[in-house]
Amino acid sequence: xxxxxxxxxxxxxxxxxxxxxxxxxxxxxxxxxxxxxxxxxxxxxxxxxxxxxxxxxxxxxxxxxxxxxxxxxxxxxxxxxxxxxxxxxxxxxxxxxxxxxxxxxxxxxxxxxxxxxxxxxxxxxxxxxxxxxxxxxxxxxxxxxxxxxxxxxxxxxxxxxxxxxxxxxxxxxxxxxxxxxxxxxxxxxxxxxxxxxxxxxxxxxxxxxxxxxxxxxxxxxxxxxxxxxxxxxxxxxxxxxxxxxxxxxxxxxxxxxxxxxxxxxxxxxxxxxxxxxxxxxxxxxxxxxxxxxxxxxxxxxxxxxxxxxxxxxxxxxxxxxxxxxxxxxxxxxxxxxxxxxxxxxxxxxxxxxxxxxxxxxxxxxxxxxxxxxxxxxxxxxxxxxxxxxxxxxxxxxxxxxxxxxxxxxxxxxxxxxxxxxxxxxxxxxxxxxxxxxxxxxxxxxxxxxxxxxxxxxx
Amino acid sequence: xxxxxxxxxxxxxxxxxxxxxxxxxxxxxxxxxxxxxxxxxxxxxxxxxxxxxxxxxxxxxxxxxxxxxxxxxxxxxxxxxxxxxxxxxxxxxxxxxxxxxxxxxxxxxxxxxxxxxxxxxxxxxxxxxxxxxxxxxxxxxxxxxxxxxxxxxxxxxxxxxxxxxxxxxxxxxxxxxxxxxxxxxxxxxxxxxxxxxxxxxxxxxxxxxxxxxxxxxxxxxxxxxxxxxxxxxxxxxxxxxxxxxxxxxxxxxxxxxxxxxxxxxxxxxxxxxxxxxxxxxxxxxxxxxxxxxxxxxxxxxxxxxxxxxxxxxxxxxxxxxxxxxxxxxxxxxxxxxxxxxxxxxxxxxxxxxxxxxxxxxxxxxxxxxxxxxxxxxxxxxxxxxxxxxxxxxxxxxxxxxxxxxxxxxxxxxxxxxxxxxxxxxxxxxxxxxxxxxxxxxxxxxxxxxxxxxxxxxx
Numbered sequence: 001x002x003x004x005x006x007x008x009x010x011x012x013x014x015x016x017x018x019x020x021x022x023x024x025x026x027x028x029x030x031x032x033x034x035x036x037x038x039x040x041x042x043x044x045x046x047x048x049x050x051x052x053x054x055x056x057x058x059x060x061x062x063x064x065x066x067x068x069x070x071x072x073x074x075x076x077x078x079x080x081x082x083x084x085x086x087x088x089x090x091x092x093x094x095x096x097x098x099x100x101x102x103x104x105x106x107x108x109x110x111x112x113x114x115x116x117x118x119x120x121x122x123x124x125x126x127x128x129x130x131x132x133x134x135x136x137x138x139x140x141x142x143x144x145x146x147x148x149x150x151x152x153x154x155x156x157x158x159x160x161x162x163x164x165x166x167x168x169x170x171x172x173x174x175x176x177x178x179x180x181x182x183x184x185x186x187x188x189x190x191x192x193x194x195x196x197x198x199x200x201x202x203x204x205x206x207x208x209x210x211x212x213x214x215x216x217x218x219x220x221x222x223x224x225x226x227x228x229x230x231x232x233x234x235x236x237x238x239x240x241x242x243x244x245x246x247x248x249x250x251x252x253x254x255x256x257x258x259x260x261x262x263x264x265x266x267x268x269x270x271x272x273x274x275x276x277x278x279x280x281x282x283x284x285x286x287x288x289x290x291x292x293x294x295x296x297x298x299x300x301x302x303x304x305x306x307x308x309x310x311x312x313x314x315x316x317x318x319x320x321x322x323x324x325x326x327x328x329x330x331x332x333x334x335x336x337x338x339x340x341x342x343x344x345x346x347x348x349x350x351x352x353x354x355x356x357x358x359x360x361x362x363x364x365x366x367x368x369x370x371x372x373x374x375x376x377x378x379x380x381x382x383x384x385x386x387x388x389x390x391x392x393x394x395x396x397x398x399x400x401x402x403x404x405x406x407x408x409x410x411x412x413x414x415x416x417x418x419x420x421x422x423x424x425x426x427x428x429x430x431x432x433x434x435x436x437x438x439x440x441x442x443x444x445x446x447x448x449x450x451x452x453x454x455x456x457x458x
Numbered sequence: 459x460x461x462x463x464x465x466x467x468x469x470x471x472x473x474x475x476x477x478x479x480x481x482x483x484x485x486x487x488x489x490x491x492x493x494x495x496x497x498x499x500x501x502x503x504x505x506x507x508x509x510x511x512x513x514x515x516x517x518x519x520x521x522x523x524x525x526x527x528x529x530x531x532x533x534x535x536x537x538x539x540x541x542x543x544x545x546x547x548x549x550x551x552x553x554x555x556x557x558x559x560x561x562x563x564x565x566x567x568x569x570x571x572x573x574x575x576x577x578x579x580x581x582x583x584x585x586x587x588x589x590x591x592x593x594x595x596x597x598x599x600x601x602x603x604x605x606x607x608x609x610x611x612x613x614x615x616x617x618x619x620x621x622x623x624x625x626x627x628x629x630x631x632x633x634x635x636x637x638x639x640x641x642x643x644x645x646x647x648x649x650x651x652x653x654x655x656x657x658x659x660x661x662x663x664x665x666x667x668x669x670x671x672x673x674x675x676x677x678x679x680x681x682x683x684x685x686x687x688x689x690x691x692x693x694x695x696x697x698x699x700x701x702x703x704x705x706x707x708x709x710x711x712x713x714x715x716x717x718x719x720x721x722x723x724x725x726x727x728x729x730x731x732x733x734x735x736x737x738x739x740x741x742x743x744x745x746x747x748x749x750x751x752x753x754x755x756x757x758x759x760x761x762x763x764x765x766x767x768x769x770x771x772x773x774x775x776x777x778x779x780x781x782x783x784x785x786x787x788x789x790x791x792x793x794x795x796x797x798x799x800x801x802x803x804x805x806x807x808x809x810x811x812x813x814x815x816x817x818x819x820x821x822x823x824x825x826x827x828x829x830x831x832x833x834x835x836x837x838x839x840x841x842x843x844x845x846x847x848x849x850x851x852x853x854x855x856x857x858x859x860x861x862x863x864x865x866x867x868x869x870x871x872x873x874x875x876x877x878x879x880x881x882x883x884x885x886x887x888x889x890x891x892x893x894x895x896x897x898x899x900x901x902x903x904x905x906x907x908x909x910x911x912x913x914x915x916x
Binding site: 030031032034155158159162163168169185186189190203204205207222223224225226228245246249250252253256257260261263264265266272273274276277278279281282285286288289290292293294296297299300301303304307310311314315317318319320321322324325326328329330332333336337338340341344346347351354355358359360361362364365366369370373374377381382386388407433434437438441445 | 492686718724746747751755768776784796799
């Protein structure tokens with residue numbers, strides 16, 4: 001509903017220009033928090049605190065959490081102590097943790113001084129879990145029930161205490177803090193009888209993660225089982241928090257962006273593109289570029305080695321880019337497909353023989369078809385149309401045989417490297433296009449000159 | 459909890475070997491549907507219908523929907539008419555539609571003959587919406603309330619009629635079938651007073667999509683607003699269905715896989731890697747390979763044009779792969795970053811000047827650093843260590859100047875092409891690595907020979 005938001009923006013800006021703040025207040029109160037946030041970030045800086053103070057208290061916190069970190073910092077600096085306390089009290093623990101992660105030290109101190117003691121304890125606990133672990137993204141507001149409670153009691157309990165629970169619709173049943181069961185508000189509401197005991201209704205095989213589980217696995221589980229929330233337990237199986245589907249969606253998006261960046265030969269960045277400075281971008285890009293440039297020394301050496309041969313048959317040089325590109329493209333097709341299948345949990349190291357078989361089959365089909373077309377193209381375009389007498393049948397044969405072998409090598413390497421990386425505990429995404437291209441370049445040149453030696457220079 | 463599932467699998471297989479079906483039944487009844495499905499798909503084919511019949515009715519349908527389509531087809535063919543009806547009655551309409559999409563015509567006919575009349579009507583309606591539209595992935599089981607209802611009445615209504623509603627926790631308020639409000643079960647349960655009227659509680663600014671809205675936009679909205687479900691309306695704003703967060707997560711994963719496949723120069727495929735035959739893979743890969751191979755003719759022509767110059771200074775050939783690879787890698791870094799930012803809605807055509815500025819800055823930084831290192835490497839490794847007298851300072855200068863210009867051109871093109879593609883209504887992902895590489899190859903060769911002509915052959 002991009003259109004909807006735009007219309008709203010215009011209305012709000014107009015009302016603001018006319019200083020009709022009471023109408024602005026009424027309009028904003030009906031809007032989704034993320035839309036209010038994007039409008040706020042768009043108005044004159046001086047107006048931000050003014051409009052922000054117009055928001056109903058409960059909406060204010062939701063809007064605040066949707067804003068970019070520098071706007072949040074600015075707002076916090078302008079808040080009175082009571083305003084800050086009011087906002088912080090409306091946040092979930094995981095939102096407070098995210099905020100603290102982004103703020104400079106002096107602001108963090110002020111935040112910690114204005115949350116209540118129990119929240120401060122939870123925040124400090126979560127801050128101790130390693131980055132990207134389930135513990136670091138969980139929140140501590142969940143509904144927990146006792147096994148002996150009746151359905152009626154449970155519903156009443158939720159109606160009284162559910163207001164600030166992020167896992168409102170999924171309740172966890174505990175005994176001595178140990179997680180022993182799970183049931184949903186739907187189960188409660190659909191129960192035939194209000195006197196039924198939770199114990200007889202709950203699902204006992206609760207899928208949970210440990211605090212140190214990787215956040216990517218959390219997202220995969222939520223996606224696989226269609227959960228609204230996933231409980232996080234410590235080593236003694238005591239529930240310590242939950243991760244809800246909306247936080248898992250955020251993790252998914254971040255992990256995909258990270259994978260894509262790594263696959264394109266970059267180190268992953270937290271900043272969005274528009275907020276990254278050229279120097280930021282440079283830092284994340286130069287590493288791989290440098291490594292790949294230096295490793296291209298090998299391809300240079302191979303060519304230097306064959307310099308004398310090349311100088312007697314310079315036409316061979318003309319086909320180097322095509323062979324290298326086709327090899328690189330074939331290899332990255334395979335590696336990227338395999339990397340994605342690994343990250344969707346469809347493929348693991350035990351499938352290596354099957355994958356190699358598939359890639360060899362595909363490579364022979366692709367290579368043969370490409371070679372045939374290439375042969376026709378060389379004889380027709382390069383030899384006849386362009387009247388190039390250097391282009392002999394033997395040259396064309398050399399190029400086409402190299403083509404088949406290059407595609408074969410590229411596709412085989414393209415599927416082996418990511419699976420081996422995974423097995424060895426590296427990120428398979430590292431083995432994508434740039435890495436494969438450099439490897440395949442060197443190999444395809446060796447094949448090319450090897451075949452040329454046999455066919456042309458015997 | 460991969461470990462958990464594995465342990466279960468072993469237990470089940472052991473119990474099956476010992477023909478302890480009653481225990482198998484008890485164990486399966488406690489498990490998550492997707493885990494049961496993966497166990498079923500792993501056992502001896504003849505056992506599948508046997509185990510399937512052991513499942514409690516409600517679990518059976520959930521397991522069935524998690525299975526791969528050929529297993530589903532096999533099962534349906536084995537079902538008696540009453541078994542088929544029982545399973546189909548447990549499905550949501552969107553699940554039935556997904557099933558029909560995958561089945562051959564004769565099975566589809568049997569399915570449509572065994573669903574009840576109102577579901578058949580809904581299925582036929584959804585089947586008419588274009589592929590990848592909101593209408594095609596929605597389901598029709600949602601809770602709808604009247605504005606005059608009280609909280610108490612609404613809760614009772616849901617407790618009586620909610621059982622087969624996919625949007626159990628989000629209720630839509632309608633008037634003459636028009637969508638006028640939204641409220642959640644949480645709002646209802648937390649309402650202070652059971653006599654409160656829905657009208658005073660509901661949110662009226664309901665974000666919805668049209669039946670023809672692209673599914674990618676649906677997923678983005680659900681992710682942006684953290685919705686559990688999103689209503690789908692027709693052109694008269696009448697609600698016709700909903701899409702829930704778990705279906706949106708599936709769309710996200712499919713769209714990401716599609717983007718990644720296109721970025722690596724493939725046409726997107728519905729099949730998982732392990733289920734695709736080499737011929738399938740070939741069909742999805744040969745198109746781009748062929749196009750890119752043929753377009754590499756230009757690079758060949760450029761080299762042929764400079765053949766005479768090259769034969770007097772063959773050493774220039776040795777640096778072609780390095781220059782081309784660095785150009786290709788630089789370009790794909792930019793294009794992939796920009797493509798991802800576009801698909802996350804962070805960037806659009808109006809940001810083009812900003813993006814170009816960023817890329818030029820980044821390119822100058824990367825290019826300069828690369829050129830300096832490259833100059834050092836050429837003079838040290840190629841000239842002194844390898845005793846190659848052909849490598850003169852002027853050759854090194856030619857290579858390094860080309861390096862800077864190539865990186866500059868590559869990064870600029872890498873950000874312009876995807877943004878322009880988006881503007882023109884094409885998929886920006888098409889403008890990723892393979893396409894950029896081919897374009898940059900030709901340009902970098904032109905630059906290389908141009909500079910060589912000026913510096914070396916004047």
